[in-house]
Amino acid sequence: MCGEVTDKDVGCEVVVMGWVQKRRELGKLIFVDLRDRTGLLQVVFKSELDSELHSKALQIRNEYVIAVRGVLQIREDINPNLKTGRWEVIASELRILSEAETPPIHIEDDVDTSEATRLKYRFLDLRRPTMQKNLMLRHKVAKIARDYFDEKGFLEIETPVLIKSTPEGARDYLVPSRVFHGRFFALPQSPQLFKQILMVSGFDRYFQIAKCFRDEDLRADRQPEFTQIDLEMSFVDVPDVLTVCEGFIKRVFGEALGIDVKIPFQRMTYAEAMERFGSDKPDTRFGFELVDVTEIVKDSGFKVFSGAIEKGGSVRAINAKGCGAKFSRKEIDALTEVTKTYGAKGMAWIVVEERNLRSSFTKFLSEDEIQGILNKVQAEPGDLICFVADSNDIVFEALGHLRLEIAEKLNLRDENKTNFLWVTEFPLFEYDDEEKRWVAKHHPFTAPMDEDISLLDSEPGKVRAKAYDIVLNGVELGGGSIRIHNQELQKKIFKLIGLSEQEAQERFGFLLEAFRYGTPPHGGLAFGLDRMVMLMAKCDSIRDVIAFPKVQNSSCLMTGAPDFVDEEQLKELHIQPVEAENEK
């Protein structure tokens, strides 16, 4: 192929086929750069050798598909910018396999085309070398997953895509049943229940590269259909799962990228992650950790602080080292806006200068309080100290994102680092203010930590789960848990999240029944394949590692899906569109 020629091929007759990247016409001499997925190779047509061939070559335009027979030569002038710049094919025969209209986008790596146009003409966009590289990398990751888990004794087993809708979690995609009027299949949000049943069935190590579907709004790292590397193991506890997964990551990064990842990864409890980074997926590539100054200012005359503390909240700070000298007032105000996005009412700040402080609020504090804060955050001249006072949730959320924003501004999010991290001991439940009930933070089959089981009745919010997430550079790469294999405990959890026995039977009856017949302790994890490849390819969006992604409103710009269907089809399914309500 084009990119695979070597000096050994020099002097040999070769046949190359591909797309015309570029033609350079110099009168009686025509150069054509021929492209396939391995690279570019220059082909030369000389009229002095064959004028008929030369005039045929004049018809060639960009993106024509051609086949060329000729002898490989070392070039007179070597092009050092090209991998194959040493060689060229002196054409002796040309076949135009397919003509091409002028493409609406340039087939080039430096993308200067809007994403909408790229996605509409995805078949052309995918010709670009970076996109080809991304999809080849994705293939490699999938292959390594199969190799690794096979070697570790895992079986790849497919689970159904048309399944029963279950409550909790994301909105389901529904598929109507033709046979049962008014009934629907759901597309799986993950193979969760099936892989647990496979454990009951004795397939003690399962994995699958599984498509999952969630009907929620999109983000740069979220698509309505996405792919998980899903795994489940029997007779294990948390460390067993983490170890297997670390081995996989080491293997993938080593084999696919040549990066030596050190294992085991750092492990951090959820509580510590929140306390230090204000996030359950901390980016540990830089500092700016959160500092709790609640104790220092709890009796302060500054009502914003003392008031928040009175209501059970806290006051925490980030010392943005050196930013006081760097950031303008306008930039600091912009940071304030960032915190407001996450529910903070505002952000207090201090700029530490050589002799004095510039600040939005220190006039409300006593000298002791100011000194106390400066000591606690280890302030030095040039620093910018940012404070948020509110409920803990908001303080963590706001400062957690502020941290990222500051790091982004300072370019500290070094994409060459690979800071892997396990976040463990997630809370089992979180309180849903709207529904006024506890909901499972991970999913309702997650096992509580043994030592916290006694808290289930008294303080459900304090119960920690045997749940864990794997985080890379602040991105959640995957997550999982040890599952409940004790029926009594499972019933209790359902009850706690307000699921009556009857509802539980209706929705998960098959799983509960399966659990009655001998269930091994089990647990597992699912990696987000798209996100993993995105980070490995250093892309900003998973759309760049998915061949045919959807846009923000979940439609496909290339195919035009979703679309209306024939009335016949609807009739057969006994479905009737409801007239859109007039929106006022």
Place this chain on the structure above:
RNA sequence: GGCCCGGUAGUUCAGCCGGUUAGAACGCUAGCCUGUCACGCUAGAGGCCGAGGGUUCGAGUCCCUUCCGGGUCGCCA
């Protein structure tokens, strides 16, 4: 559903405080060119200024509505 940014030639963009015939680069077409590789030179074609309405003597430009794309909050067990 909320907020922010964007939509002008095939593509990426410029177009000031509203003022003649809407520009540039790349791409495209034709001609010339024997060592190019960001080839070069000459000529040329190409526009519903996202859509609809309004203000105005006059709208790419201002206002309203709407559609489309991106980011983000909510949402995403």
